[in-house]
Amino acid sequence: MRIHEYQAKRLLADYGIPIAPSRPATSVEAAVGAAEAIGLPVAVKAQIHAGGRGKAGGVVLANTVGEVHAAAERILGAPLVTHQTGPEGRVVKTLLVEKAAEISDELYLGLVVDRARRRIVVMASRAGGVDIEKTALEDPDAILKEWVDPTIGLRPFQANRLAHRLGLDGTAARGVAGIVRSLGRLFRELDASLAEINPLVLTEDGEPIAVDAKLTFDDNGLSRHPEIRELRDLNEEDPLEVEATSVNLNYIKLDGNVGCLVNGAGLAMATMDLIQHVGARPANFLDVGGGATAEMIEKGFGILIADPDVEAVFINIFGGILRCDVLANGVVAAAKAMDIDVPVVIRLEGTNVKAGREILDRSGLAFRTASDLREAASKIAAAVGEGS
Amino acid sequence: MSILVGEGTRVLVQGITGNEGRFHTQRMLEYGTKIVAGVTPGKGGQEIEGVPVFDTVSESVESTGANASILFVPPAFAADAILEAAEAGIKLIVCLSEGIPTHDMIEVRAYLDQQGTALIGPNTPGLISPGTCKLGVMAGYIHAPGPIGIASRSGTLTYEVVHQLTDLGIGQSTCIGIGGDPVGGLSFAELLPMFEDDPDTEGIALIGEIGGSAEEEAAATIAESVTKPVVAFIAGRTAPPGRRMGHAGAIITGGSGTAEAKIAALREAGVHVVDSPAEIGTRIAEATERRPA
Numbered sequence: 001m002r003i004h005e006y007q008a009k010r011l012l013a014d015y016g017i018p019i020a021p022s023r024p025a026t027s028v029e030a031a032v033g034a035a036e037a038i039g040l041p042v043a044v045k046a047q048i049h050a051g052g053r054g055k056a057g058g059v060v061l062a063n064t065v066g067e068v069h070a071a072a073e074r075i076l077g078a079p080l081v082t083h084q085t086g087p088e089g090r091v092v093k094t095l096l097v098e099k100a101a102e103i104s105d106e107l108y109l110g111l112v113v114d115r116a117r118r119r120i121v122v123m124a125s126r127a128g129g130v131d132i133e134k135t136a137l138e139d140p141d142a143i144l145k146e147w148v149d150p151t152i153g154l155r156p157f158q159a160n161r162l163a164h165r166l167g168l169d170g171t172a173a174r175g176v177a178g179i180v181r182s183l184g185r186l187f188r189e190l191d192a193s194l195a196e197i198n199p200l201v202l203t204e205d206g207e208p209i210a211v212d213a214k215l216t217f218d219d220n221g222l223s224r225h226p227e228i229r230e231l232r233d234l235n236e237e238d239p240l241e242v243e244a245t246s247v248n249l250n251y252i253k254l255d256g257n258v259g260c261l262v263n264g265a266g267l268a269m270a271t272m273d274l275i276q277h278v279g280a281r282p283a284n285f286l287d288v289g290g291g292a293t294a295e296m297i298e299k300g301f302g303i304l305i306a307d308p309d310v311e312a313v314f315i316n317i318f319g320g321i322l323r324c325d326v327l328a329n330g331v332v333a334a335a336k337a338m339d340i341d342v343p344v345v346i347r348l349e350g351t352n353v354k355a356g357r358e359i360l361d362r363s364g365l366a367f368r369t370a371s372d373l374r375e376a377a378s379k380i381a382a383a384v385g386e387g388s
Numbered sequence: 389m390s391i392l393v394g395e396g397t398r399v400l401v402q403g404i405t406g407n408e409g410r411f412h413t414q415r416m417l418e419y420g421t422k423i424v425a426g427v428t429p430g431k432g433g434q435e436i437e438g439v440p441v442f443d444t445v446s447e448s449v450e451s452t453g454a455n456a457s458i459l460f461v462p463p464a465f466a467a468d469a470i471l472e473a474a475e476a477g478i479k480l481i482v483c484l485s486e487g488i489p490t491h492d493m494i495e496v497r498a499y500l501d502q503q504g505t506a507l508i509g510p511n512t513p514g515l516i517s518p519g520t521c522k523l524g525v526m527a528g529y530i531h532a533p534g535p536i537g538i539a540s541r542s543g544t545l546t547y548e549v550v551h552q553l554t555d556l557g558i559g560q561s562t563c564i565g566i567g568g569d570p571v572g573g574l575s576f577a578e579l580l581p582m583f584e585d586d587p588d589t590e591g592i593a594l595i596g597e598i599g600g601s602a603e604e605e606a607a608a609t610i611a612e613s614v615t616k617p618v619v620a621f622i623a624g625r626t627a628p629p630g631r632r633m634g635h636a637g638a639i640i641t642g643g644s645g646t647a648e649a650k651i652a653a654l655r656e657a658g659v660h661v662v663d664s665p666a667e668i669g670t671r672i673a674e675a676t677e678r679r680p681a
Contacts, residue, residue: 084630113490115570115600115637118497133642150498191489220569220636221489223464250634254626265568265634266542266597269623270665276626277664285627287634290543318544318551320513320527349551351527373548373666 001217003231004047006096008213011190012197015182018175019210022098031072032065034097040064044071047094049236051214052082054130058092061100068097093235101209106199107166108132108143109180111187120148120187122180124162128199154184172206179208190228191221240303247299249288256281257311258380259304259342261297263288263322271316274373278381283310290321297330298337305338312383315346316376324348324356332363343368343383347376390517390562391537391582391589392480392506393456397521400445400454400478401426402461402469404436409460412525413437416458419522424452445476456480458514458523463487466510467496474505482523483509483573490636493571500573507573511635512565513543524565526550534559536672537583539576540595541568541602541635545623545665549593552669558676561589568635570599576606584614591617591676593668594659596650598624599638603650611657617675619660621668622647 006024013019023034024047035042046058053059058080060071072095079089108128114121125143127135135142144165146158159180163173179200187195194216201211222229234242244251250265254272258280262268265287272282284307288300304313317327327348335344347370348356360367368383370376399416403409404426414437417423423439425448432443442448445457457473459466459482466485473481481500488510500507508515514524518531530547532554540546543565550563561583566574576594583589592614596603603622610618625647627633629640640646651661662671 113494113570115602116605118494118571120494136642150495151502188491191491193490218490218636219632220463220487221491224489252628252631252633254628256626262544264542264544265638266540266545266595266623267548269597269627269633269638270542270545270548270621272626273623274665282626285631285633318547320544320547321525350530350547372552373664377664377666 001219001222001228001232002049002236003215003217004049004094004233005045005213006047006094007231008215009210011186011215012210012213015186017179017182017210018208020099020101022096025072025095025097026093028069028072028076031095031097032068035062035065035068038097038099041100042068043098043100044068044075045096045098046075046080046092047096048080048085048090048092049233050082050084050090052084053080056080056082058082090236101201101211102203103201104204105202107176107202108198109183109200110194110196110198111183111192112194114147117147119150120154120184122146122148122154122158122162122184124166124180126166132198148184153188154181156181159184170206172202172208175206175208176200179210190225191218192216193218240307244286244300244303247296249286249296249300249303251300251303252285253307254282254284255309256283257309258384259283259307259310259313261286261288261300261304261313261315263290263292263317263319267316267318271314274377275314275380278377280312280380280384283307288322292322292327294326294330294333297327298334301331301334302338305340310342312342312380313344314376314380315344317348317350319348319350319352319356323352324350325352325359328356328359332359332365335363335365343386345370345376345379345383347371347373390520391579391586392515392562392564393517393521393523395520397422397456398452398454399423399523400448400452400457400473401439402445402457402459402473404428404439404441404460405431405434406460410436412460413439415528416522419528421521421523425454445472445478449476449478454478456482456523458482459484461485467492470496470507471499474500474503479505481505481507481573482512482514483507484512484514484525486511488569490570493569497571497573508564509567510572511569512567513546515562515564517562518560526563530554531563532559535561535588535590535676536593537561537586537589537591538563538593538595539579539583540565541597541637542595542623545595548665549595549668553672556669556673558669558673561586568637570637576602577609580606580609580614584616589616591619591672593672594618594620596620596622597635597638598622598627598633598640598647599635599645601645604653607653607657607659610659617660619662619668619672619675620654621662621665622650623665
């Protein structure tokens, strides 16, 4: 789960990491009020769940109240398009108004799980700022790393060593090492999957300040952090995806024309690939899971049909825990409850497959059934061909 | 024969008194798995399907000589249950639970490595050696004993591959779901040498997906030490970056973990990579027949 910069900074502050004075604002007036309270100059920053905001014009340095007003008016309520949002962008609903930091140096600090080594890795660089991704690709040696042994945790000596390797001394070294330790504690205690401070600014006096922050949390850890779960912003998510989550379906909207409903994440991805293999494009990822009920199938099918981009539907179920008759009942109930004007290809296999196929045949609905993936693939290709 | 399990596998079921534990204990017994004990804290002294239930794993191991464990435990308690089994000396643990926090698994795996304990999963349907032993929730009837070893990050996609193979008259030596989480137990790279050493495995199917670098590590292992033919499919070619495709581990981040990179690494190592999931079975048939005797 992702959260906004302003939320991340509150969590950093809770862990004693220095941040600049700032206030979130959801209106132009509030933004101006925040700037007056904090003192100029300020940075006016769009709050969306995507990186690349600065380059896209979503972060503005304002020296006067007039400039704050103009920036807030331009950014609030408008879509912001960055290289991470897709062409439609994200509508900005909240700004963060922050005291502009006096910058002498920009560092990068990040923590992630290194899956290959099965441990947390702390990454730091002198080359902080907007081009860190480029640096990571072109000059990987400029990113310093310390791995955390899970049996002893992130140790103070590692934080000190990292600061030393960054070439820092005095106030800056002490400050940065302290931030490394605090961020490491936050990362583990709050079940984060990504924690990034970029840039971690050093002032003329060598005082470090977290000027931008990004935190992502392990969905599997959220049940033990109700305070983090509350930070979820549904505005940042596709409404169809939110609806799917509410009935425990795993749905991701994509930009193709064939809606698919599958049980199991791996088979769902493979089904998307199969659709592409026959020259069509998947409109979504939808995993109904192993224990789906008829009601969940009905809801899932409804979500597919509600998507205006869908020209054909492919249901691919390998019943293990999910029985084929349960699936068939759900699909038939959904199909009878709504007008379906797109072809529906269904491939069923596994537990109770005979009963499932009989339910489909007896329904009187015009489903196209396939007995294996090969046959399903050619039927999808044919179905999409009809629509165009 | 098979890898990891065999005639001498004596199974403990952790969480045996829950609905799922009880149901699958019955199914596994029907399949012929030797289940010798169950554990549910506070429920010791009962019997489930004729299997004695204990309060603690150490007690059950002492009384029954259990040497493998399968867990039907909610994710919030699963990490602790794995540690309890490892501490009691169990050497093979199969954990099905979906939703264990990654940081818990990092710590669990470090302890298991110290103890020399093998973990399958979490977030897996388990493993099966057709005709011998089933430690999982997969439908037994789609499998057949035979020469193909399968290692997979996915559940139902594995059923699909098994079904294609069985339909072609090709059986399986051992099928293992390594799980869909970012950090877990035995990886492809750790399983491949076991299949290489297993005299009854003639070919290997590797079912990967986007995210992480397990397939790239597998490719390195194959290039170095696997002589048996390997056929692979990587799910998620069409997945967009930055979105978690169901499995916690299936996510492309910062340009790494893409299907393209995995496919290229595997092809480089001489693996037959299949483009369409409908063709996996037939490609395995071709690859194993083509194998020089």
